Amino acid sequence: MKTKSLFLAMLISAAAVLPAFAQAAKSGETKQGAEKKYHIDGTVKSISPASHSAVIDAKAIPGFMAAMAMPYTFKDSATLAKLKPGDHITGDLVVVGSKTLVDNVVIEKPAAKKDNPSP
Numbered sequence: 001m002k003t004k005s006l007f008l009a010m011l012i013s014a015a016a017v018l019p020a021f022a023q024a025a026k027s028g029e030t031k032q033g034a035e036k037k038y039h040i041d042g043t044v045k046s047i048s049p050a051s052h053s054a055v056i057d058a059k060a061i062p063g064f065m066a067a068m069a070m071p072y073t074f075k076d077s078a079t080l081a082k083l084k085p086g087d088h089i090t091g092d093l094v095v096v097g098s099k100t101l102v103d104n105v106v107i108e109k110p111a112a113k114k115d116n117p118s119p
């Protein structure tokens with residue numbers, strides 16, 4: 001009887017632990033659902049289409065980053081392709097573990113005309 005209940009207890013704990021373990025291994029993250037979303041507001045400095053990123057001189061992002069210019073990876077490369085240096089943008093900054101992605105970008109104020117001559 002004692003052996004049987006011990007076996008059952010082991011079976012139950014294994015069933016409870018394994019799916020979480022498999023998820024963590026699959027995503028490479030230690031925590032599941034640890035996605036955080038911040039608001040980013042800044043000016044585009046330069047764009048690197050090859051690395052799907054742009055340097056954004058952003059205002060402070062409370063709880064995440066001080067005001068600074070640094071490269072951010074963009075989720076959507078079509079959005080990135082529309083950007084020009086000098087554009088003032090806002091968007092979501094999605095943070096999952098050590099990865100950050102900029103999404104839902106809005107160009108609040110395009111770069112000044114003199115920097116961006118139209119045809």
Ligand SMILES: [Cu+2]
Pocket residue numbers: 065066068070
């Ligand atoms: Cu930074």
